[in-house]
Amino acid sequence: MNRPVLLATALVGVGMAAAAAEPARDAIVAAYSRQAQNENQAFDGFSTARGERLYLGPHTGGNTETPACATCHTFDPRAPGRHVKTGRAIEPMAVSVNPRRFTDAADVEKRFTRDCPNVLGRPCTAEEKGDFITFLINR
């Protein structure tokens, strides 16, 4: 990206909820993409549709009270969620309404590590992580 475009994006982006390019988020997605290629030779890019299926579930294998990511993050990712055990409010997951989503690599990885086993009974693959973020960038 060249300078004028970057500047324009910055100006438009301030205060706007556009799912605009965000370098930190792009870097996180790129890292999962490299990892997905290593894990799976046949990997050919992340998919919004697969991300949506992961998000909505229902899945089996994890805790029975959390059959989907949507159980805590709500079925509408633009709406605030709620932790199903504690009642704690959770900010929306959709990047369009919450532009700070997926911008801190350590936080993102920490939550995948905690949340995937609760829902799926196993860790998420790099492909699933990228699908999940891609779905929420497009919502």
Add this chain to the structure above:
Amino acid sequence: MRRWLVALIITAGGAAGAAASGLERVPAIAHPATAKECGECHMAFQPALLPAGSWLRIMDGLADHFGEDASLPADLTASIRAYLAANAGRSGDPKITRITEQSWFAKEHRFRSAVWQRPEIKAKSNCLACHPRAEQGNYDDD
């Protein structure tokens, strides 16, 4: 809505009265790592709400934290552990890790079980459902 809820609970439950818990105003959390890492799944509870022994038990068992994996890198765990222990409360049973199972909590919260089962409350530990200023350490709602 919340005020109304608390009012309802007080009238329905027979006032908890001014039985001094000494905890109606506790210092807010002044340690960013604790506020961030312990405030994700529930409100970050102020250190004064539990004695040091309870905090140490909690911080030594984060991998199985009330059925959740809340583990953190060792340096973060150590810094949060030190903050909570240094600012812990003086009363309470250090063998009990739940605030909601300490005897003062039971005395201040004698509600019918139907109250606890209300969907907007969900868990006894959801202080914010009834104490709107709980995150500032303010449990004095009169």
